[in-house]
Structure formats: structure tokens, C-alpha cells
Amino acid sequence: MNTLAYRGYSASVDYSDEDGCFVGHIAEIRDVVGFHGKSVEELRTAFEEAVDDYLDTCTKLGRTPQKP
Numbered sequence: 001m002n003t004l005a006y007r008g009y010s011a012s013v014d015y016s017d018e019d020g021c022f023v024g025h026i027a028e029i030r031d032v033v034g035f036h037g038k039s040v041e042e043l044r045t046a047f048e049e050a051v052d053d054y055l056d057t058c059t060k061l062g063r064t065p066q067k068p
Contacts, residue, residue, distance in 0.1 A: 003027070004024065004043070004044060004047050006047060006048050006051050007048075007051050007052075007055070008067065008068070009026050009027075009029075009051050009054075009068060010026075010027050010028065010068060011024040011025060011026050011027055011035075011047050011050075012024060012025060012027045013043065019036075020038065021036050021037060021038045022036060022037050022038070022039075022040070022042075022043040023035075023036045024036065024043065024046075024047060026047075026050065026051065026054065027068065028068035029066035029067070029068060030066060031054065031066055033050050033051075033053075033054050034050070035047050035049070035050040
């Protein structure tokens with residue numbers, strides 16, 4: 001298992017041979033936030049977008065985002 005890091009969040013990443021892509025989720029928080037990409041570049045972009053979207057959504061809902 002490999003990890004990515006962005007804005008204080010990390011992600012666990014696996015490769016799905018069945019789907020032919022990398023699949024990841026933000027680690028160490030209870031909320032489920034997933035993302036995927038066919039290349040490392042797509043995966044990193046999807047992860048950063050997922051973190052930004054998670055933080056924006058928490059703000060819109062008036063919730064404090066969970067921290068690892």
C-alpha cells in the first residue's frame with residue numbers, strides 16, 4: 001500500500017487490476033471519501049480535488065472537517 005499527502009490529509013492507494021485503475025480513499029477519518037485515476041497524475045489530481053471538495057462540503061454544511 002502506498003500513500004499520498006495533501007493539506008494535512010493522507011490517502012491509502014491500491015491498484016484494481018479488475019478496473020485497470022488506482023483506487024484510493026482519505027485515510028484516518030470516519031467520513032468516506034474516495035477517488036480514482038488511471039495514471040499517477042490522474043490519481044494525485046483526483047485526491048487533491050477530493051480533499052478540497054471534502055473541506056468545501058464541510059464548510060457549506062457548517063461541520064468541522066475531521067482530521068487524521
